Amino acid sequence: MAAAKMLDDIDEKFCQCCVCFEQYKKPRQLQCLHRYCTECLEKMIDTNPHDFKCPLCQEKIDVPNNGVEGFKSDFYMNEILDYIKVKKSLKEDQSLTCGDCSKQTKSSAYCFKCIGFLCEDCHTYHLSRKSLQEHRPHILSLEDIEAKNITLEKLSILKEAPRCQTHPQNQSQLCCKSCANRPICLTCTYGEHRNHEMYDVTELAKSEREKLKRQLKALDEWKDRVYETLSQIKKTKDEIFTNAANYLDESTEKYNETKSSLESSQRNIQRKIKVEEQTVTRKLEENVRHTDMEMARDIEQIRKKYEKIKSNHHTDATKKSNALKTRSKQAQADANAKRKQLALELQKVRTEIESEKREKLLNWKKFSSKINSTVRKFENVTNTAENVLSSQDDWTAAHNIEVICQATEPLIQEMKRDYSSVAKLAIYVGKQQEKGHLCSTEATVVHIDGIKAAGLYINSVACTWNGRIVISGGTSDKKNYISLMDKTGIIVSSKLGTHFNSILFSPGCYCALVNRLKIAVACQEDGIALFGISDGSYLNKHLGDFIRGWSRSKLRVACIATDSVSNSIILGIYNNRNLYVLDESLNNKHTIRLQAIKRGQPI
Template identity: 35%
Template sequence: MASSESPVKIIDEQFCQCPICFQQYNEPKLLPCLHRYCSECLKKIIEKNQGVTVLKCPECRDEFSVPNNGVDGLKTDFYIKNIIEYIQLQISFEDNHVRECCDCSKKLNVKGFCFKCNDVLCKSCYGHHLTKKILKDHVQHTISVEDLKSKNLRLENLISLKEAPRCRLHPQNLSQLCCKDCNNIPICVTCTYGSHKSHSISDVGTLATQERFKLKKDLQGLNQYKVWFSLTSGSAEAKKQQHISDLNSEKSSYQEKHKSQIKSTQQEIKQMKENYQKSKNEIEMKREQDVRQQREKMKKEIQKIKTQYGNICNEIRKKAEHELKELQQTLDEQMKDKCKNISILEGQLKSFITLNKRKMEEGLRKFEEIKEQFEGISKRCENLKTTAESILGSKNDWTAVHCIPDVCSAIERLNDEVERNCPESRCFRGISIAESEDSPIDIEGMNNTAWTVYHITSNDDGSIVITGDAPKDCRHITVINTRGNVLRQEKFVGSDYYHFGVFASKFKVATVYSNKIGLHDIRDSSYVEKDIKDIISDWPTDRQVKCVTTDLDNNHIFVGVYGSREIYVFDHQLKYHHTFTLPRLMKYRHDMTVICGNLIVCDSTYCDVFVISMEGVQGTLLQKLPSPDIKPDEGHYRISPISVCGDKNGFIYVLWMSGMTFAPGKRFLSQYSQDGSKILSTRPVTKNARCITTVAADDQEKLLLVTQESARLFVFDIM
């Protein structure tokens, strides 16, 4: 740092910056190792390591215990806090700016500053502050701008002007005492009757005197250690010089001995070289003799091999010529047969074209007949519809009594004729999704944004269970009926993760969240929960569950995870059974269910709904459901499925949303045929819709839709 900079700036840059955010300290907190950090920076570290009771200082790595109340339990560094206020005050009054007086509210030149009012004063109000009896308790906390700008103003003087710190629990009271049991935290008299009752309480002046005395005593101990280290270092220096002298003597002796050994070794090396050269010459002579003998022998062998090679080449050539001749004869015969086959195929193709043309003409003729038949039926339908609407619109009882039976009879005959001539039309008869007259229904006690719903499920007895977040950072499992009355409700602490549930038997609901799986009994609210990491040894620590469904026929619970194609299968005792893998095109799921022995998956990777065969451990794609022809909201390129269910007849229902997030927007409900190949109907629903299910109510199956916020229940009649 350049020496020309002002002391204020040097202090600000070198001493008052947080080592984490590199900004000026904001509410500095002091660790036991005496390193300090912003309150917000420490809060982020504690939240990131949620559940960890011991952390390390980011600078010295010294461990410290996390207080029960988090960062609020750490000491505030009042010394650094006062330095920062001192710097900020001096900087703010370097230039004579016109500011609003806290007493008269006039914009005038600043004359003074009151630390009790924590604001500036004009010249007139500054004089009143010093003379008015009603403000006499402000005098010792008031300072002039000239004194504030003075280079002789010390931090100690500034601290004496400030009020005692306010009580954290009772901000209207000044802190007059300190609680020794709570790290000397400043408290007021009211606290001694409340949260600090029976604690060791001390006056701040008395405690400060005790702490200063203790510090001076500790400093005396450090000074004694310093003197001892000084004396010890002198003795160590003498021992060091003696050790160096001994090493030098030992070195000289070793060098003399080493020279003698080197001379002896050099003589031995010379003799070894002479012996080596002699042996080398003998070996070279023998090698040359052996090479000459082998060369003569190889010449004879090569001549013999050349003769054999010539004979073999002649035999191979003769054999190849014979095989080529036979191959040519075979090829000629095959070509002759192929040409004959081509002639036959051309004749067959000509016959097929003639037959195909005849079938096409016949098909077109039948199509025209069917078209005429459909047009006739359509006209009859329109005529019956017009007649029925006119009768219903007349509101004449005699007309209704005389005409309606004939109209109903005509409609029945038309339906019989359509079913007889077009059997495939039966699956489309009477298909619609109509909202019930008593819909929507506010769920009892949950009609505010503090309650959210992530999943809904039901059983054959008409019991409905919803799961989600509750107020005060809780999760809830709520049992309701179709009228929105709460029959039973349980809350659990913690709302960091989505909570999903689905009936695994008549009375038990399988629930999943984070990496937990459990069973909740709706009869007595008993709950059994297990950590999936304890059930599956190789479960990744960062894996989070995303959806759950059950296969009641096989007593299986299917758990889907985020960002993986694996589906983990458990039995009804929460024991791991096996892993089922989805096809490659599926990775991110919003919801899934089991219908007619197949797994129906709402996948957000490609924003589609898939029907998957569950035979074996590798899923097979059977069908991709068509998407409804709906224009998404502005800024989104397509719609995405978020919830799926089925009814007792095997029809499939899908809730679609516009875009890829769960923010309020367009929502649509579609009904599909049993095989998922056709969309039977689509209707818009509330923009806050979250999930759907079916339930048996009043001897009729109904479709339920619940909103994510404010928990509103929409009921639809399935016809």
């Protein structure tokens, strides 16, 4: 608890209504713990009779059934205002008329029971007369005001109990718990509050203070977490920016790397083409020289024949040279297209980062405004609670703590809110999927996307003894195929099957190399075949010929492997424990039956 507050230390602004910008007049406290003048509240209710937004915190405030009277009088603020009033009168000399004898002499005290200043004579009289004994605890010496050492605690002892609202001639003696802890007089206990739950103010104040302290303790448990989140959210904003910049840097670097590797491979191609071109020219010169020599030996006899040969060499060289030029142009065009595509991809990444950043900042704003509003509420509740507790006035405690406790419950729920995703806010995921990379080979550049564009999908791949590649799978128009291509991806030979469901091929055919000449191809439905690498020949058999009880609906080929030593082919089948071993002519040499494996038994 803070040290006792000197009333003279209280800031003037603290006592100012933020609707009329004047000192509070009959202040009342709302559910959000903000306070306004009764008159200002009445104006707000006039325009919004059911509910309105608190001008300070924008919280929705429901108007009580009995209107402005339903909002609690702010006893705490009233005490401070009373003190300010006395102090102000003291400053303005003319108000210092003695309230007792109306003499215009220097006053020396203020009586909170008479609500007026006392001259020195009346002050002494007040202190000595037995009939005025009741006034004694309520006399404030003006010396104390001048010394500026009045605390709220002292003031609450000086002040009288509040007046009963129903019987303003009476002082309140009890608090009615059934009527929101309203102070009432003894007369009330026979009237409208008959049979209500009534408490002695000291007793009620004590239990209300205990209740508030418990609530504050509950709030305190969540305090660190909320402030941590607040600092986390501030940090997150910076991270959103730095991570975006890093992400863009990485993408740019990757782009530059790919671009430079493309350019160096392009330079290689051009250099090789140039060398080949020089070779062609040199060869042409040699040929011409050689022909000239021969021509010289037998000019007259066969001149015409050699002339013709010479011209053939020229034509041939021109053709080759033209072909090389076309290749050079093509390679240049490929490289340009790829460079353009790369730049487009980088642009796309950049746009995505930007939009992700915008989205993150939006979410950040939401989080930030939530946590800031929670912190503002927390500070408002704890400050108000500390003020009320420090006042020591039983009437304030009994009457006003209830509202503070009501504000605490939802606040605790708010403080418990899950903020774990704040930390993840600054992480960039990126929507751009990794694309197939460019690969450069000796002769040209192969782009895997290009094969897809030709309408093929690859299901199985194998390699021949001389480095050629075998692929098998399906085409986009639902035909099976097996293709042999060179290292650069150019198809050398191909066999296209009929539509799916045929015996020859079916979706998901598997291939494996048998020897230098043959590739075994198996399809899931019913076929097993040998594909000739050099001649494109094709020999096929039905699996049903040697697998007993073969049924297309129940059994399917699962995998295929070859043994290059014995040139045999091994087939694995779904829903079947056998391995079928075939020879080079697709005859079933023998079958290996695997032992049954029981569930849970180690293999």
